[in-house]
Amino acid sequence: MDKNEAQDMLDRELNDYRNNTYLELVELMGEVFAYEKEARSGRRYQIEIQVVWDLKEGGDIRVIGCIDDGGWRAFFPLTNGFLMNPEGQFVGE
8 A cells, every 4th residue: 555645545435524514523533534535546445434423422523544555554544533532623633
C-alpha cells in the first residue's frame, strides 16, 4: 500500500464530511459508511467512515475514517478524523 496515496485519499473523503454542519452529522450518527474506491494509480482501497458521539450524546461529534488496501494492512489501517463541537467549530485544530 502506498501510504501517501492512501492518506491523501482518506483526507479527501473526510473533507466531504467536514463540509457538513453539526446537525447534518447528527443525522449520520451511528452509521458506518464502508466502500471501495480506486485511486489515481489504479489501486483499490477500502474506506470506512463512522460518525459517533465523542464523550456524551449532544456533545462533540467525532468523525473517524480508516483506509486499507485489503491486504495485511486491513489489520492495521491508516486512520484520521476530526472533532466538531455543537457550535459547528472544529476542536483541537
